[in-house]
Amino acid sequence: MGLSTTRFGVFNPEKPHENRITDIGPRHFWEFFPPIIQRNYGKWLYHEILEPGVLVHVSETGEKVYTVRVGGMRTMSVAFVREICDIADKYCDGYVRFTTRNNIEFMVDSEEKLEALKKDLASRKFYSGSYKFPIGGTGCSVTNIVHTQGYVHCHTPATDASSVVKALMDELFEYFQSMTLPAKVRIALACCLNMCGAVHCSDIAMVGIHRKPPVIDTEYVAKLCEIPTVIASCPLGAISPATTPDGKKTVKIREDRCMFCGNCYTMCPALPIADKEGDGIAIVAGGKVSNRISPPKFSKVVVAYLPNNFPRFPEVCQTVKKILETYAKHARKYERLGDWVERIGWERFFELCELPFTYHLLDDYRLALDTYRTSTQFRFTEAAWEVSKAARGI
Amino acid sequence: MKAMFKPKVPQKEIKYEELRIYTDEELRNPTDEEMKNFKIKHDIPLLEQLESGPWPSYVADLKVEAWRRRRLADDRMMIPRDVVEDLLGQVELSFVHGETHWKHGGIVGVIGYGGGVIGRYSDLPDKFPGIAHFHTIRVNQPASKFYKTDFLRAICDLWEFRGSGILNLHGSTGDLVFLGTTTEQLEPIFQEMAHHLSQDLGGSGSNLRTPECCVGRARCEYACYDTQDVCYELTMHYQDELHRPAFPYKFKFKFSGCPNDCVASIARADLSVIGIWRDKIRIDQDAVRAYIKGDLIPNAGAHRGRDWGKFDIQKEVIDLCPTKCMRLEGEELYIDDENCVRCMHCINVMPRALRPGTDTGACILVGGKAPILEGAQLSMVLVPFMKLEPPYDNLKELIDKIWEIWMEEGKNRERLGELIQRMGLWRFLDAIGLPPAPQMVWHPRTNPYIFWKEEDVPGGFKRDINDYRSRHAR
Numbered sequence A: 001m002g003l004s005t006t007r008f009g010v011f012n013p014e015k016p017h018e019n020r021i022t023d024i025g026p027r028h029f030w031e032f033f034p035p036i037i038q039r040n041y042g043k044w045l046y047h048e049i050l051e052p053g054v055l056v057h058v059s060e061t062g063e064k065v066y067t068v069r070v071g072g073m074r075t076m077s078v079a080f081v082r083e084i085c086d087i088a089d090k091y092c093d094g095y096v097r098f099t100t101r102n103n104i105e106f107m108v109d110s111e112e113k114l115e116a117l118k119k120d121l122a123s124r125k126f127y128s129g130s131y132k133f134p135i136g137g138t139g140c141s142v143t144n145i146v147h148t149q150g151y152v153h154c155h156t157p158a159t160d161a162s163s164v165v166k167a168l169m170d171e172l173f174e175y176f177q178s179m180t181l182p183a184k185v186r187i188a189l190a191c192c193l194n195m196c197g198a199v200h201c202s203d204i205a206m207v208g209i210h211r212k213p214p215v216i217d218t219e220y221v222a223k224l225c226e227i228p229t230v231i232a233s234c235p236l237g238a239i240s241p242a243t244t245p246d247g248k249k250t251v252k253i254r255e256d257r258c259m260f261c262g263n264c265y266t267m268c269p270a271l272p273i274a275d276k277e278g279d280g281i282a283i284v285a286g287g288k289v290s291n292r293i294s295p296p297k298f299s300k301v302v303v304a305y306l307p308n309n310f311p312r313f314p315e316v317c318q319t320v321k322k323i324l325e326t327y328a329k330h331a332r333k334y335e336r337l338g339d340w341v342e343r344i345g346w347e348r349f350f351e352l353c354e355l356p357f358t359y360h361l362l363d364d365y366r367l368a369l370d371t372y373r374t375s376t377q378f379r380f381t382e383a384a385w386e387v388s389k390a391a392r393g394i
Numbered sequence B: 001m002k003a004m005f006k007p008k009v010p011q012k013e014i015k016y017e018e019l020r021i022y023t024d025e026e027l028r029n030p031t032d033e034e035m036k037n038f039k040i041k042h043d044i045p046l047l048e049q050l051e052s053g054p055w056p057s058y059v060a061d062l063k064v065e066a067w068r069r070r071r072l073a074d075d076r077m078m079i080p081r082d083v084v085e086d087l088l089g090q091v092e093l094s095f096v097h098g099e100t101h102w103k104h105g106g107i108v109g110v111i112g113y114g115g116g117v118i119g120r121y122s123d124l125p126d127k128f129p130g131i132a133h134f135h136t137i138r139v140n141q142p143a144s145k146f147y148k149t150d151f152l153r154a155i156c157d158l159w160e161f162r163g164s165g166i167l168n169l170h171g172s173t174g175d176l177v178f179l180g181t182t183t184e185q186l187e188p189i190f191q192e193m194a195h196h197l198s199q200d201l202g203g204s205g206s207n208l209r210t211p212e213c214c215v216g217r218a219r220c221e222y223a224c225y226d227t228q229d230v231c232y233e234l235t236m237h238y239q240d241e242l243h244r245p246a247f248p249y250k251f252k253f254k255f256s257g258c259p260n261d262c263v264a265s266i267a268r269a270d271l272s273v274i275g276i277w278r279d280k281i282r283i284d285q286d287a288v289r290a291y292i293k294g295d296l297i298p299n300a301g302a303h304r305g306r307d308w309g310k311f312d313i314q315k316e317v318i319d320l321c322p323t324k325c326m327r328l329e330g331e332e333l334y335i336d337d338e339n340c341v342r343c344m345h346c347i348n349v350m351p352r353a354l355r356p357g358t359d360t361g362a363c364i365l366v367g368g369k370a371p372i373l374e375g376a377q378l379s380m381v382l383v384p385f386m387k388l389e390p391p392y393d394n395l396k397e398l399i400d401k402i403w404e405i406w407m408e409e410g411k412n413r414e415r416l417g418e419l420i421q422r423m424g425l426w427r428f429l430d431a432i433g434l435p436p437a438p439q440m441v442w443h444p445r446t447n448p449y450i451f452w453k454e455e456d457v458p459g460g461f462k463r464d465i466n467d468y469r470s471r472h473a474r
Helices: A035-039 A078-091 A111-123 A162-171 A218-224 A227-233 A263-267 A314-330 A337-344 A346-352 A382-390 B032-036 B058-071 B083-097 B149-162 B183-197 B227-237 B239-243 B285-293 B313-318 B345-349 B393-409 B416-423 B425-432 B465-469
Strands: A044-051 A054-059 A064-071 A075-077 A095-098 A103-108 A187-190 A204-209 A239-243 A249-253 A280-285 A300-307 B136-139 B146-148 B166-169 B176-179 B253-256 B271-277 B326-329 B332-335 B360-366 B380-386
Touching (some): A064 A111, A075 B058, A078 A103, A095 B149, A162 B058, A204 A314, A280 A314, A280 A337, B136 B183, B146 B149, B149 B183, B271 B393
Antiparallel strands (some): B166 B176
16 A cells, blocks of 8 residues: 555544554664675674775675765755665665764675766766765764754754855865864754754864843733743843733843843743844864763864854854864874864964954853863963963063 | 564565655656756845855755656645745745744644654745745654665655655754644654554654664674664653653663764763673784784774874874773783773774674763753763663663652753752762762762761761760850
8 A cells, every 4th residue: 555645644634543553663773774784783893994985894704895975965855865765776775874974875795886886976966066975974084064953944043054064064075075184073063052963072063152132022921931931941040020011921131141042032932032143153172972082072162253144154164174274284193173172282272273262262151160270281372471461470 | 684683563564666656757856957947936046155066055955856846736745835945935034134034833743742743833924835834743763774765765755745855864863854844744644654654753842852873783893782772672662751741851862882972972862871891802913913014004094095104003002092001012912901991992993903892781871961051961970881681671770760860850951961960969879779989970079068868977967965065165
């Protein structure tokens, strides 16, 4: 029996509980493994990256599986997915895999198939000239940028997502298709502080931020929101109850306490916080999730604000590229961006990347004290002399 | 090949040719020429700047889909024909205004579930009627995201027929995401998937979010447990928690097979299950010598693009070991495994010489989350090592205990990590019945402000002031 082509399909709106199937979970993973993966499950001995975007995994059975990794758009149409399927049917016996970072992986079991697959993937382009299936994103590269929804689907963004990512990957394309960096570089984007993508442990990440307090839709606060919940939603206690002159319940906001997190808007649509001049992008850097050599760590804010300059965000692209290339030039082999910065010191990072160190970068939230330097161990940079001069120390 | 793992509920065999909705002619893609002459109904000069450049262009892709929808007959799609064109129009206007045009929230869903569907409405429905309703459906992806094209093609037909034809492969949490349909089509999509594709929705809201895992033993030699099987088993075991929100806030499981943590579980999961071993790293001394000689490429070829000079095992492996527990004697590599903290560096650099041990399991960490509200937290060690064998009752029992205290003590919108921060780790350990261990902290507390329990102290807290005064004048 095929998929239904009637308005409601197998669902009967008159009897919604009839023949209902629920709680069956996802499709089971085993049937989706290609036969070579099934045969060698748990038997893999080692792997090697043969060239950017191409891996071989070797099993104790002697079998080899070749993987071609291509960069994917997270947001894609069914037309595009069908093209992925065409390729998978032609070369990979109808199997394909997606990675955590929105890459697409095609697997084949011989070198002959690999060459044909690579050639085909590299030849496919959109009418506008963009690659459909750029091969890369392995090893010491900039792999695909994980990101959130932005203006395509989100109701709380402070910036867009897909457009920034497209613009930045265009800018960093050579680093996707090569493996010249000291270590892997993971870039991520979250379009607001909710950080659906949990970008806070990335080598470099962009985070959408607001800079103006919410505007109160006074007449509607009580109608649209539960006022005690709104008040409780503010981590800094900036929101309190108020009454309009004509007796309507509403809230007031102490603007000096607002840190622009947007939590209140999440709880109350009558407190819109998005604003063209206010919104923009902060850059964070130096985080990672892997336990390799050093423990996982958070990214740190290195640029407090860059404008939402649609559609190609030149300031963001140039800043990220500058950080990336400074790291590539100075870091040692195996050193992740955060490990490099810890070796040279944040003061040197700001100097080398030519980034101003402004008051915005000094923490004043929870556990801020842990970030203050309680040692005479530091390196001198121009920023230090500025302080010394201001204090008439030199 | 006999299946090593089996589904827990019957699954329909999926043959696209039997399921398909559209004909090959209906699925035809435009030629480049046709696309160059194609204009959507709105002017989108800003978005069109994103059609060029080497990286795949989502704008070009969406325009192709818009072209295709123009050609379908009226009865071959159940939501507005213009949905893609109106979406592009609204995104363009969002660029101009510097603000999103999606309304806040909107409670829609399917009967009996409290999650899986995110309501979304345009705030300019007159201007963009095709996206007046634009709800998201989260579809629970198969563990580690392998697919058969029969399934994906059937999904595509279903979603083109009943939705916008725009998807995320995949969303941040791991779901296969359908972007944009009407309220009317939510139930039909849900039940069509359940009946024809044996496929359920994922999580959203204050429930168990769709669990996610790494590629695991399917195609990785480092995986220390069956990540897919644990992910699937727990997803099935906790279907009720996944579909019916009963928690203070969201709760995420993520399963990584080794400390490289490819699904970033430590950064974003309330329960991070990270594969480790507790015996010795397996060493193939012949392969070590081959690396030293330069016969094998180090770091699995990840540094191929730059000339980093000859491989130096001392500098690149032994000196970078965080505990300096390795040494070379002649060309023989020795590892003091008791001092190994399993960072994976040496294994990553010499995968043909070194492998994780064979007594494997996982470290269970808890409390990871993004910044909202109290700041970001990384997951912290709760159980240093747990064997993971089906049906994983030990892990389920631990989860049940964690949820019990979290549901009892957690405040509205308080993630587990924030609750532990508020309670203090030892009170949390007390509640779930685990002893403390130095592995749980970077270092012991630096202040002596200890909340002694009455039973810790001989004689308890009750004292007699007269007794005290019998020894001390006022």
